Amino acid sequence: MNKVITINLNGNAYQLEEDGYESLRSYLETAARRLEGNPDKGEIIADIEQAIADKFRAILGVNKTVVITKEVTAVIVEMGPVEGDSAEKQNAGASSQKTTGSAEKSNSADGVSGDGVPGTTRRLYRIYPEGAMLRGVCNGLAAYLNIDVTLVRIGFVLLTYFWGTGVLLYILLAVIVPQAITASEKSAATGMGAATAQEFIRRAKAGYYEGMKTFHDKQAHREWKRKFKQEMRGWKHGFQREMQENAHQWQQNWAQSCGQHPRFWVGMGFTLLVLKWVKLLCFVFGIYAVYSLVTHGRVFSVPLPAGIPVWIGVVFVVMIYQFLTWPIKALRHSLYYQRQCGYGPWLAGPFSGLVGLGFLVVIVWLLDHYVPQFHEAVQQIPPLLHQAIDTVQHWLERS
Amino acid sequence: MSINEKFTAIRKGLLEFLVLRIIAGGKVYAADILNQLGATEFATQEGTLYPLLSKMRREELVDYEWKESEAGPPRKYYKLTAKGTEQLRETSEYWDKISATVKGLGQESGN
Numbered sequence A: 001m002n003k004v005i006t007i008n009l010n011g012n013a014y015q016l017e018e019d020g021y022e023s024l025r026s027y028l029e030t031a032a033r034r035l036e037g038n039p040d041k042g043e044i045i046a047d048i049e050q051a052i053a054d055k056f057r058a059i060l061g062v063n064k065t066v067v068i069t070k071e072v073t074a075v076i077v078e079m080g081p082v083e084g085d086s087a088e089k090q091n092a093g094a095s096s097q098k099t100t101g102s103a104e105k106s107n108s109a110d111g112v113s114g115d116g117v118p119g120t121t122r123r124l125y126r127i128y129p130e131g132a133m134l135r136g137v138c139n140g141l142a143a144y145l146n147i148d149v150t151l152v153r154i155g156f157v158l159l160t161y162f163w164g165t166g167v168l169l170y171i172l173l174a175v176i177v178p179q180a181i182t183a184s185e186k187s188a189a190t191g192m193g194a195a196t197a198q199e200f201i202r203r204a205k206a207g208y209y210e211g212m213k214t215f216h217d218k219q220a221h222r223e224w225k226r227k228f229k230q231e232m233r234g235w236k237h238g239f240q241r242e243m244q245e246n247a248h249q250w251q252q253n254w255a256q257s258c259g260q261h262p263r264f265w266v267g268m269g270f271t272l273l274v275l276k277w278v279k280l281l282c283f284v285f286g287i288y289a290v291y292s293l294v295t296h297g298r299v300f301s302v303p304l305p306a307g308i309p310v311w312i313g314v315v316f317v318v319m320i321y322q323f324l325t326w327p328i329k330a331l332r333h334s335l336y337y338q339r340q341c342g343y344g345p346w347l348a349g350p351f352s353g354l355v356g357l358g359f360l361v362v363i364v365w366l367l368d369h370y371v372p373q374f375h376e377a378v379q380q381i382p383p384l385l386h387q388a389i390d391t392v393q394h395w396l397e398r399s
Numbered sequence B: 001m002s003i004n005e006k007f008t009a010i011r012k013g014l015l016e017f018l019v020l021r022i023i024a025g026g027k028v029y030a031a032d033i034l035n036q037l038g039a040t041e042f043a044t045q046e047g048t049l050y051p052l053l054s055k056m057r058r059e060e061l062v063d064y065e066w067k068e069s070e071a072g073p074p075r076k077y078y079k080l081t082a083k084g085t086e087q088l089r090e091t092s093e094y095w096d097k098i099s100a101t102v103k104g105l106g107q108e109s110g111n
Helices: A017-033 A039-060 A071-080 A085-089 A137-145 A147-164 A164-175 A184-189 A197-206 A220-260 A268-296 A312-342 A348-370 A370-399 B008-024 B030-036 B044-060 B081-103
Strands: A004-009 A012-017 B061-069 B075-080
Touching: A004 A017, A004 A039, A012 A017, A012 A039, A012 A071, A012 A164, A012 A197, A017 A039, A017 A071, A039 B030, A039 B044, A071 B044, A137 A147, A137 A164, A137 A184, A164 A370, A164 B061, A268 A312, A268 A370, A312 A370, A312 B030, A348 A370, B008 B030, B008 B044, B008 B075, B030 B044, B030 B075, B044 B061
Parallel strands: none
Antiparallel strands: A004 A012, B061 B075
């Protein structure tokens, strides 16, 4: 069993075996001595430390957190001896620069110097292409909100069903939200950049590695474990309390809104039924319009003007559909509001919505499987979206 | 004494010229330079390259800018200054002259 020492290489924390630490220290000391009198001594040492840190990072991985002595020696051999500039000595001997802390030994948690290092704050980025389906908007949003990406995708699909806003919102976000490219941006996107030096330092500061370092000291290890568990419990309780408060708030809101609509109109049920069928008819027409537009390039034998891409036609048809069905929708919604609360069972509203949605999903699935044209049209959707995003982006760049 | 050993001093003297040439080929960072040199007889190490780069910067032949990298911390990307470009041109000319001399010597008087 070897003792492990945490060092700070140009702002990055690494754990080395004790013997490896000793040879690295002597290498850097020799380098500093050879560069004595060089006006750029501090900078060269920092560059060399950075290069060593890069090599260490290549060695380390998820399951390997300590650089062993053999690896340290190999890295030092790879680096080669630092060459002093003897000519430089005479003319710049007096202006010896302040030595930067080349390798700080840190036995305690606060021994790591991380001054001026900003904490990782979470920012909204598109995460692409890692796990992204289109442009990484949902992926980034999921990371930002710390929830499952599938939930976000379902959310977007649901939004599309209600107002068609899901697609528009997606395109908007794809254009506005920047893509996470560099390591620090990626870590900011997920809010947990274990790969960055800052995170290493933060963890070292919080004492995460203390327990591992003094593994033979059972008392310390137990203490560390206890603290970790306590932290996790605290987080869990906080989350539960938040959920309970939210649920309570919803119930209160519901009770209030129902109290305001105690009336119930007898003919309402029939009116609702008629409206529902009218709306369904409109919906079928709308779907047919989009379908014929995508497959034949014409809506009810009105051809699409030349030079206008199909997707613009689809958006246009959807907009017309929304516009035409708006009065029906508004009437239905106002009626629904009164009926639900008059009847009492508040689940009826969302339930019927879900049933309708399920019905739609089944129809789409059936069409997708048994109507090849429909399947082809569905296959066209991702490229169409890509095209739409590109066009908007292009347009924004031009203006 | 092997040829390799005999030319140690010459290789070392030529290193700055080669680094100028590499940087002239496009913005690079230290590891790029090492990789490009690594495939040649002029393979060198960080311990040599970093002091050389800092000397060249002090002499205003090269300059660098920090750029974020896709993996890891920001890197210094080097580029030639006007002075560096001029130096490269002069050195290239001188080098052409030297190698012409080396090739030419002994050709006429050889037989």
